[in-house]
Amino acid sequence: MTTRTNPTPPFDDIVSSRAFARLLRSRRAFIVPATLFFLAYYFALPVLTGYWPEFMGQKVFGHFSLAYLFALSQFPMAWIVAGLYLYAAAGFDRQAARILQDSGVAPQEDSAE
Numbered sequence: 001m002t003t004r005t006n007p008t009p010p011f012d013d014i015v016s017s018r019a020f021a022r023l024l025r026s027r028r029a030f031i032v033p034a035t036l037f038f039l040a041y042y043f044a045l046p047v048l049t050g051y052w053p054e055f056m057g058q059k060v061f062g063h064f065s066l067a068y069l070f071a072l073s074q075f076p077m078a079w080i081v082a083g084l085y086l087y088a089a090a091g092f093d094r095q096a097a098r099i100l101q102d103s104g105v106a107p108q109e110d111s112a113e
């Protein structure tokens with residue numbers, strides 16, 4: 001039985017590289033503000049209805065109050081944030097693939113497309 005020896009990927013070199021640090025910074029630059037926005041938007045409804053019920057109880061049209069519309073707006077807001085993350089994550093994936101290619105862990109892709 002033959003055994004294959006695979007060289008250990010240079011993960012210590014990758015983690016300490018400037019490109020990896022840039023990847024982490026760019027991820028953090030998106031994730032932290034997006035998370036803070038989501039949490040602020042999500043918790044705004046109970047805070048507003050708790051402290052300003054007259055304002056949130058105003059009828060916008062028909063029997064729909066401002067609180068109801070705000071609650072319903074959280075669905076598209078969550079989908080928009082998720083869509084923005086998918087778009088940003090594609091860029092993060094490209095950065096990670098470049099880092100792996102530059103380090104020799106991933107095979108080089110053909111650029112003749």
